[in-house]
Amino acid sequence: MRANQQQIEPAESSATKISRQSQLLSAQLQSIRERLYEPEAAKTLKTFTSREVATLLGIAESTLRQMSLDGESAIPDRQDNGRRIYTLSQVNQIREHLARKRPSEALEFFPRRRDGEKLQVIAVANFKGGSAKTTTTVHLAHYLAIQGLRVLAIDLDPQASLSAMFGYQPEFDVDENETVYAAIRYDDRRRPVQEVIRKTYFAGIDLIPANLELMEYEHETPHAIAEGYGRGDGIFFRRLSAVISEVEADYDVVLIDAPPQLGYLTLGALCAATALLITIHPAMIDVASMNQFLAMMSDLMGVIEERGGTLSHDFIRYVITRHNPNDGPQVNVVTLLRSLFKEDVLAPAVVETTAIASAGLEKKSLYELSRGSVGRDTLSRALESVDSVNREIFLHIKDVWGR
Secondary structure (H helix, E strand, O other): OOOOOOOOOOOOOHHHHHHHHHHHHHHHHHHHHHHHOOOOOOOOOOOEEHHHHHHHHOOOHHHHHHHHHOOOOOOOEEOOOOOEEEOHHHHHHHHHHHHHHOHHHHHHHOOOOOOOOOOEEEEEEOOOOOOOHHHHHHHHHHHHHHOOOOEEEEEOOOOOHHHHHOOOOHHHHOOOOOOOHHHHOOOOOOOOHHHHOEEOOOOOEEEEOOOHHHHHHHHHHHHHHHOOOOOHHHOHHHHHHHHHHHOHHHOOEEEEEOOOOOOHHHHHHHHHOOEEEEEEOOOHHHHHHHHHHHHHHHHHHHHHHHOOOOOOOOEEEEEEOOEOOOOHHHHHHHHHHHHHHHHHEOOOOOEOOHHHHHHHHOOOOHHHOOOOOOOHHHHHHHHHHHHHHHHHHHHHHHHHOOO
C-alpha cells in the first residue's frame, strides 16, 4: 500500500450511529435543563399573588390580607415592592385553616377525599401520536393539586414524556429499577411501590417516573404467564392495581399516562383505572386511528373479562384537544363525535394555542407560566380553555364521591 494512500475507514453501523446520536442529544438536553433550572438543575414552582390565592380560595383579597396581618395560618413572604406572595404549600395550609374555621364550607375550601370515598384512578389513553395525552395528564395533575388534592402521577410510557415535564430526564435521573416496573416485575428484585414514588417540586403531586426499562414488562409477561403467574393479584392485568392499593390512603387521585400502544402495561392501566380519559385531536385521520384503538381495546377487554378481570369504570370521557374552532373540518369532526358519543365527549375542548406550545418548550404547564412569558390575552384564553376541561373532570370526580 502506498504511504500517501488514505485508508478507508470501516462504515459506522446503524446501531453505533444511532447510539452516538442518542448520547449527543442526551448531553444537549441535560445542558439545556441546567440552563433552565439553575443553580440546582431542578424545577421549582412559581409563587402566587394575594389576588391569585384569594381567587383560588373563593374569598375576598381583603380577608386574606387581614389573615396575614393577624398571623392566621401561613405567613407569606414579601417581594421588594411589599406585595405578598404565597407558595402552593402555604395555600394548602390556608385551605386547612379555613376548613377548620368554617366547617360548613370545609369541602369547598379543602376538597380532599374523605373516609368512604373511592380513590379515583384515571388512565389517560390513546395510541395516536399528537393527541396531547401527556399534556392533558400534566395539566390535570397540576389543576387538581392547585385545588388542594393529593395526586400520584404514574408515567407508564417508556418514552417518559410525563417524567420530563416534571423535570426528570430519564437517562440521567431515573436509574435501573426506579420505575413502576420495579413494583410489578416478576422476579426477586421486586420492590415496594413506596420506594419508587418521588416527591416533586409541585406541592401535592408525587411521581413514579419512567424510562425504557418499562419495556422489560412487555417482554417478560408472556414468559410469566407460561410459568404460572396467571391467578389472583399475580396475573399481569391486576399487578398495577395491586400496587396502587398499597398507597391508596395517601392520595385522592392517581393519574396514569398510559403507553401509546395496547400492550400489557396499557391493559394493566385499564384494569387499575376507575375512569378513562381518551384524548382525541379532531382530524379525520386521528379519528380513524382512534376507532382502531377502541376496537382493539374492546377485544382485549373482552379477553380480560373472560380471564376473570373486572372492568368497571365510573366514567369514560373523550377529551377534544388541540382544537381550532375556526377550522371548518375540525368543527365537523367535533360535531360528528358529539352526535355519536353524546355526553361522553367533554363539553369544553382544549383549544390549539401557542401558549401551550411555548410552555412545552420549557417543559411547563400553563399553570407554571408567569405572566409575561406569553401574551397576556393569549395566556388567559389558553388557561380558560384548560381550566374548563379540568373543572369538568373534577366535577365527575366529585360526582363519584357523592358530592
